[in-house]
Amino acid sequence: MKQVVEGKETAFRQLYELFSDKVYNTAISYVQNEQDAEEITQDVFVTIFRKAATFKGDSAAGTWIYRITINSSLNFIKKKKRSSLFYFGKQKLDQVDFEHPGILLENKEEAKVLFQVIQQLPEQQKTAFILSFIEQLPRQEVADIMETSLKAVESLLQRAKANLRKKLEKRYPERRKK
Amino acid sequence: MKKNKHEWIESVLNSMEGMQKAQPKDDLFAKIKTQIVQPEARIISLRQRNWVAIAAVFLLLFNVFAIRQYYNNPSADYEQLVQGEDSNQQLVYDYNFYE
Numbered sequence: 697m698k699q700v701v702e703g704k705e706t707a708f709r710q711l712y713e714l715f716s717d718k719v720y721n722t723a724i725s726y727v728q729n730e731q732d733a734e735e736i737t738q739d740v741f742v743t744i745f746r747k748a749a750t751f752k753g754d755s756a757a758g759t760w761i762y763r764i765t766i767n768s769s770l771n772f773i774k775k776k777k778r779s780s781l782f783y784f785g786k787q788k789l790d791q792v793d794f795e796h797p798g799i800l801l802e803n804k805e806e807a808k809v810l811f812q813v814i815q816q817l818p819e820q821q822k823t824a825f826i827l828s829f830i831e832q833l834p835r836q837e838v839a840d841i842m843e844t845s846l847k848a849v850e851s852l853l854q855r856a857k858a859n860l861r862k863k864l865e866k867r868y869p870e871r872r873k874k
Numbered sequence: 875m876k877k878n879k880h881e882w883i884e885s886v887l888n889s890m891e892g893m894q895k896a897q898p899k900d901d902l903f904a905k906i907k908t909q910i911v912q913p914e915a916r917i918i919s920l921r922q923r924n925w926v927a928i929a930a931v932f933l934l935l936f937n938v939f940a941i942r943q944y945y946n947n948p949s950a951d952y953e954q955l956v957q958g959e960d961s962n963q964q965l966v967y968d969y970n971f972y973e
Contacts, residue, residue: 734898742909796893797896807886809889810889830893
């Protein structure tokens with residue numbers, strides 16, 4: 697990070713190589729759109745470059761970068777909601793048909809439904825769920841990123857799963873009986 | 875084989891198993907580099923903008939008040955002018971050029 701502050705491109709490039717997939721993957725889980733996720737990733741790394749001097753080292757660099765990514769993603773979503781209201785063209789978020797590019801072929805249909813219901817979760821539950829189950833981070837790291845306790849993260853994940861189950865029950869496709 | 879409700883819910887919740895991380899396009903780093911060399915736009919906060927607007931309105935009102943005060947009290951200036959003329963005449967009477 698010190699070398700990034702000094703403006704050394706190789707150091708910044710290395711940081712990018714290490715974290716770009718994590719940042720992009722997290723962003724795409726929030727916004728569920730490849731173009732928007734790229735825009736967020738771009739903003740995150742520009743922020744990292746400009747604010748590297750403010751990084752005090754009291755947390756791991758990855759923790760700091762994940763925090764910037766989450767804040768950028770949530771702000772992006774809020775901004776998009778505001779502008780869609782302004783143009784009177786409200787996109788029904790629960791009907792977005794997002795296919796995550798990394799999902800296995802046999803799971804694509806179920807994953808589509810999962811991403812639709814994830815979008816309906818409250819912010820904190822969504823964040824805990826994305827970091828734990830999509831980013832597959834250890835719970836303690838999730839707690840560090842969210843600046844909360846391990847117990848709080850466990851509680852958020854329990855509530856997130858309960859919420860998801862409720863929403864999925866309503867969505868269970870009706871099957872005709874022969 | 876068709877899944878019952880519970881099995882279907884579990885399959886949805888576990889649909890991320892084995893997933894790979896999504897990757898950004900190869901040219902993204904170049905775009906980031908381009909954006910970094912551009913000067914950072916100075917952001918004026920909404921609060922700052924509001925204070926500037928309030929100050930502008932205040933100045934305008936003050937100017938309107940000052941102009942109105944000026945035009946509402948013309949006599950004070952006229953009296954000053956008259957007094958000035960009298961003192962000039964006094965000067966003239968003191969000097970008798972022609973006897």
